[in-house]
Amino acid sequence: MLIAAREQQLVDAKNAKRGVAYVCPACQHAVILHRGTRVQPYFAHTPQNPCTFQGEGETAQHVLGKRQLSVFFAAWGPVTLEKVLPSIAQRADCWIDHQPRPVALEFQCSPINRDEVAERTRGYQRLGVYPFWLLGSRYARQKLGWSLIDRFASWLRGWGLCLLFWDVTRQELRIDHHICQAVTGEYLCQTVWVSDVAALSAGAQRRLWWSEPNIARFRFELDRDLRRSSLTLRPLQTAIYLTGHHLAGFPQTLVTTGVTAPIFGRGLLLWRVMVAAWLFERPSLLPETINGLAEEAFRLVGGHIAAVRFTGQPALQQAVDTLLTDLIHDQYLVKIPTGWRVLSEPHWDADYTAWLENDEKILG
Ligand SMILES: [Zn+2]
Structure with a gap:
């Protein structure tokens, strides 16, 4: 830690003196001043008297990063390093007295599980504070996926759903923004580096661009x-077989492009395929039947309805509405007072080989 207490006064490690007794401002246990030539001065608990407040063990990256972040965010308001918050038994790495509401920075360098992130996030929210999770190098190396999105992604004005990374070497903030998912399931984002907090406040400046999904591939x-009997596909394939179809022979009319909220597990397209396979087994449909099928298919494709800081419910509802609109437009369904009636069923191929004959470019 960078801040310790002596006789009720807070002392920054860079101003601390050797041979003086310091205590932890949170738990009041004795702490030791460490200063070397290669690392920033910092205080540490002794193994005999570990801290009773939650927080992460110190690494050189964490100590250095906190100091850098206190400078980076200074334009947003007075910054307090390692602010102790007794009412929620937490200590913010940096606290910014930002208007209209304060911001708490958590510079996360060590592993942390979902429950812990959720608990700390809720603690800050109880105090009416906006928590910023800034991820260290361990996370920056990871591939974008649900595990990162679930724990750390949040909506930020001008950036959509995003993840923030702090790089202590570049002393810049990496923003992975407008996080979404291709209909074929890949997680997507746009990435920029910003070197000051004004650029963070300004929001994304470049036009967003997403590549078209390759449906043939x-x-x-x-x-x-499926031939390799993939474990994650097996429940889907079994469910589709029961409707008399083959997963890879799905009707072209179910294909859609664009991007979705990153909640659909193996992707929106497989979800639409599953819902449609079930839907056309019935002559007519009530809204609650559709919603039930939508949720069951969502589970089968490995969808996630809630992350620590956002919910996927509106996106799932929108996917239901869009699928129904598409099927009505293509005259497979018609709206009736109680719900929808099936007019005809789209054509499914017996298997994928029918597509091989039509589509040679994927073989090239
Ligand atoms: Zn302590």
Whole structure:
């Protein structure tokens, strides 16, 4: 830690003197001043008297990063390093007296599980504070996926759903923003580096760009994975077989492009395929039937309805509405007073090989 107490006064490690007794401002246990030539001066608890407040063990990256972040965010308001918050038994790495509400920075360098992130986030929210999770190098190396999104992603004005990373070497903030998912399941984001807090406040400046999903390749890979009896696909394939269809032979009319909220597990397309397979087994549908099928299919494709800081419910509802609109537009369904009636069923291929004959470019 960077801040300790002596005779009720807070002392920054860079101003501390050797041979003086300091205590932890949170738990009042004795702490030792460490200063070397290669690392920033810092205080540490002794192994005999560990801290009773939650927080992470200190690494050189964490100590240095906190100091850098206190400078980086200074334009947003007075910064307090390692602010102790007794009412929630937490200590913010940096606390910014920002208007209209304060911001708490958590510079996360060590491993942390979902429950712990959720608990600390709720603690800050109880105090009416906006928590900023800034991730260290361990996280910056990870591939974008649900595990990172679930724990740390939050909405930020001008940036959509995003993850923030602090790089102590560059002394810059990396923003992975407008996080979303291709209909074929890949997690996507745009990445920028910002070197001051004004750029963070300004929001994304470049036009967003997403590549079109390659549906032919998706079908090919789906078929390949099914032949390898992929464990994650097996429940889907079983469910589709029961409707008399083959997963990779899904009707082209179910194909959609664009991006979705990153909640659909193996992707929106497989979800639409699953819902449609079930939906056309019935002559007519009530809204609650549709919603039930939508939720069951969502579970089967490995969807996640809630993250620590956002909910996927509106996105799932929108996916239901869009699928129904598409099927009505293509004259497979018609709206009736009680719900929807099936007019005809879209064509499914017996398997993927029918597509091989139509589509040679994926073989090239
Ligand atoms: Zn302590």
